[in-house]
Amino acid sequence: MLGLSEILFYFFGGMAVVSAVAMITRENPVASALWLIMTFFSLAAIYTLLGAYFIGIIQILVYAGAIMVLFLFVIMLLNLGNEYEPDIRGKTWLAMGAGSGLVLLGLLARMFSGETAPLGRQAGPRALANHVADVGVVNVIGLPLYRDYMVSLQATAILLLIACIGAVVLAKRKF
Amino acid sequence: MTLDFARQSAYFWALLPEIVLATWTMLVLVVDVFRSSDHPEESRAPVAWMSLAGLVVAGAANAYLLSMREAAPTGMIAVDSFRVFTNFILLLAAGLAICLSFGYLQRRHIDRGEFYVLVLFATVGMMLMAGSRDLILMFIALEVMSVAIYVLVGYHRQDPRSSEASLKYFLLGAFSSGFFLYGIALLFGATGSTHLPTIGTMLGDGVGTASPVALAGMALVLVGLGFKVAAVPFHVWTPDAYDGAPTPVTALMATGVKAAAFAAFIRVFAVGLGGVREDWAPVVWVLAALTMVAANLVALTQGSVKRMLAYSSIAHAGYLLVALLSANQAGAAAFLFYLLVYTVMTAGAFGIVIANSQGDHERVSLEDYAGFGWQQPLLGAAFGLFLLSLAGFPLTGGFLGKLYIIRSALESDNVPLAVVLVLASLISYFYYLRVIVVMYMRPAASANSHDQAGLAVPGRAAIAVAAVAVLALFFAASPVMRAAESSVASLFPAAPALFGMTP
Numbered sequence: 001m002l003g004l005s006e007i008l009f010y011f012f013g014g015m016a017v018v019s020a021v022a023m024i025t026r027e028n029p030v031a032s033a034l035w036l037i038m039t040f041f042s043l044a045a046i047y048t049l050l051g052a053y054f055i056g057i058i059q060i061l062v063y064a065g066a067i068m069v070l071f072l073f074v075i076m077l078l079n080l081g082n083e084y085e086p087d088i089r090g091k092t093w094l095a096m097g098a099g100s101g102l103v104l105l106g107l108l109a110r111m112f113s114g115e116t117a118p119l120g121r122q123a124g125p126r127a128l129a130n131h132v133a134d135v136g137v138v139n140v141i142g143l144p145l146y147r148d149y150m151v152s153l154q155a156t157a158i159l160l161l162i163a164c165i166g167a168v169v170l171a172k173r174k175f
Numbered sequence: 176m177t178l179d180f181a182r183q184s185a186y187f188w189a190l191l192p193e194i195v196l197a198t199w200t201m202l203v204l205v206v207d208v209f210r211s212s213d214h215p216e217e218s219r220a221p222v223a224w225m226s227l228a229g230l231v232v233a234g235a236a237n238a239y240l241l242s243m244r245e246a247a248p249t250g251m252i253a254v255d256s257f258r259v260f261t262n263f264i265l266l267l268a269a270g271l272a273i274c275l276s277f278g279y280l281q282r283r284h285i286d287r288g289e290f291y292v293l294v295l296f297a298t299v300g301m302m303l304m305a306g307s308r309d310l311i312l313m314f315i316a317l318e319v320m321s322v323a324i325y326v327l328v329g330y331h332r333q334d335p336r337s338s339e340a341s342l343k344y345f346l347l348g349a350f351s352s353g354f355f356l357y358g359i360a361l362l363f364g365a366t367g368s369t370h371l372p373t374i375g376t377m378l379g380d381g382v383g384t385a386s387p388v389a390l391a392g393m394a395l396v397l398v399g400l401g402f403k404v405a406a407v408p409f410h411v412w413t414p415d416a417y418d419g420a421p422t423p424v425t426a427l428m429a430t431g432v433k434a435a436a437f438a439a440f441i442r443v444f445a446v447g448l449g450g451v452r453e454d455w456a457p458v459v460w461v462l463a464a465l466t467m468v469a470a471n472l473v474a475l476t477q478g479s480v481k482r483m484l485a486y487s488s489i490a491h492a493g494y495l496l497v498a499l500l501s502a503n504q505a506g507a508a509a510f511l512f513y514l515l516v517y518t519v520m521t522a523g524a525f526g527i528v529i530a531n532s533q534g535d536h537e538r539v540s541l542e543d544y545a546g547f548g549w550q551q552p553l554l555g556a557a558f559g560l561f562l563l564s565l566a567g568f569p570l571t572g573g574f575l576g577k578l579y580i581i582r583s584a585l586e587s588d589n590v591p592l593a594v595v596l597v598l599a600s601l602i603s604y605f606y607y608l609r610v611i612v613v614m615y616m617r618p619a620a621s622a623n624s625h626d627q628a629g630l631a632v633p634g635r636a637a638i639a640v641a642a643v644a645v646l647a648l649f650f651a652a653s654p655v656m657r658a659a660e661s662s663v664a665s666l667f668p669a670a671p672a673l674f675g676m677t678p
Contacts, residue, residue: 147183149311151312152312155303155312156315158319162296165293166293166323170329
């Protein structure tokens with residue numbers, strides 16, 4: 001007998017797969033983008049079901065929110081919705097895509113076989129679950145980010161400022 | 176003061192030069208915004224002077240760093256005199272680039288305050304990159320530096336060559352950043368850390384020495400850094416990017432960017448991965464030999480002086496790799512010394528290229544220098560000096576630098592590479608001397624064809640400083656060499672166990 005969360009998991013899992021396939025097979029970029037949003041939402045639901053509430057919320061805020069708006073903006077600005085280019089990539093790309101997919105599956109299988117504890121530190125799904133139980137969902141990301149990697153975080157802030165200045169400098173209409 | 180990185184406040188002191196420079200840069204940005212809304216067409220000289228002052232203040236903060244010691248090498252940023260030394264080189268490179276851009280930007284109608292802001296931010300990135308002891312911070316600092324430089328390369332938007340150079344550099348740079356990041360991820364997978372001393376300990380203990388994941392990680396990190404230092408075969412972007420960029424930016428790329436990437440190189444490979452030297456040394460050996468030979472051969476065929484200098488900077492990356500390979504402290508000290516010499520002589524040479532430009536014309540072809548030496552005696556003499564130093568002629572700092580590198584290579588029984596270095600330098604004499612020959616022995620197009628050549632006062636001062644430094648680094652080299660040696664000693668606290676003693 002399936003529990004409620006399992007039913008929900010299969011529902012959203014199936015939805016994620018279906019919308020991902022739909023996303024890469026649509027010819028219309030706008031339709032593709034909408035299917036991509038669907039994928040993001042399904043993934044967010046799965047994260048939430050797994051107990052990773054924080055990542056689930058971030059997934060919606062950042063991906064489905066900010067990044068997708070950018071995508072749609074670009075599509076509309078470039079007016080891509082009207083004419084369709086045939087796929088110019090050859091058979092080699094197909095082989096490479098299939099190859100990298102297989103490698104990914106292999107890595108996933110290895111990960112769950114449980115025999116590959118990374119060196120040096122306790123890690124892996126079980127260690128992660130224990131850690132989450134210890135410090136909470138948000139702290140798993142927040143503590144390292146704002147404590148161990150504080151300097152990197154500040155440097156990232158400078159990086160964003162530079163990107164803003166650079167974009168203005170390069171895009172200003174008149175010097 | 177002893178810094179204990181278990182407490183966050185230690186980072187404030189450890190990062191003092193970078194914090195000072197970043198804050199000052201934001202101040203420059205705000206000041207410039209207020210000025211430009213009032214007088215959009217006014218010269219940006221005050222902003223440039225303010226930027227120079229910021230570099231000086233950051234230099235003072237950097238000197239203050241000498242009084243600090245770290246309790247243990249656990250921080251993300253290193254607090255040692257090697258960092259202080261490289262920081263001074265980077266600040267010097269940025270200062271020379273800013274001095275040289277006085278007047279040049281106005282001539283090309285790109286005189287905007289953001290130029291200086293981006294130069295300063297790029298310098299912050301360089302300093303963080305050269306001092307970082309953690310691969311994550313090193314990656315972000317690399318991006319801080321690179322993003323600013325991408326924009327600076329394409330700063331002259333109306334010039335298609337500038338935009339093309341920027342796009343090429345950006346695409347290839349983003350690609351190489353991907354390699355670097357993937358390498359970091361693999362090294363993390365193999366050792367469980369991004370902290371360089373920890374990685375070194377894990378690999379040195381044999382935990383991940385032979386593991387293919389660690390090897391692949393090292394290879395990818397090597398690709399990423401090799402791209403930034405422009406080592407053959409990762410150099411293809413260099414001539415186009417250097418050629419299309421505004422020349423002060425080219426000077427900064429050839430000096431500061433390269434110095435920062437090399438300092439990171441030494442921190443990652445010689446120090447962090449020093450325990451597994453036999454795994455990466457053969458690859459770097461091949462890179463060094465290839466870089467020296469190929470770059471010098473291609474430089475022979477260049478008709479543009481700017482492109483020739485671009486290839487020359489690639490060749491110099493090869494010489495520096497030789498110093499890095501010499502597995503002894505003398506090698507690392509020779510590396511620092513040569514980095515300093517290289518910075519001043521390259522910045523000086525590009526300064527003369529700037530001086531020879533007129534209006535919107537860059538005038539970089541070899542014929543444009545005909546008669547330059549007679550009509551502009553001071554600038555011509557300085558150019559001759561820089562070119563001779565680049566070639567490694569006696570009585571210049573370049574000669575002594577190469578001598579130190581060759582000595583360190585011989586001491587570490589690396590005779591073949593030393594031979595390659597000497598032969599490559601011999602080839603380089605041809606194309607450096609050719610410019611001098613054209614400058615003095617070929618008649619100018621007209622009696623006043625170089626009348627407009629010249630630099631603003633700060634640019635002239637920069638050339639003078641560089642020329643004096645090139646001479647001083649020959650005649651009074653021992654204090655600098657001693658400083659370099661003591662800096663390097665701080666780099667290898669556990670020396671010689673960590674460094675150079677692998678069988």
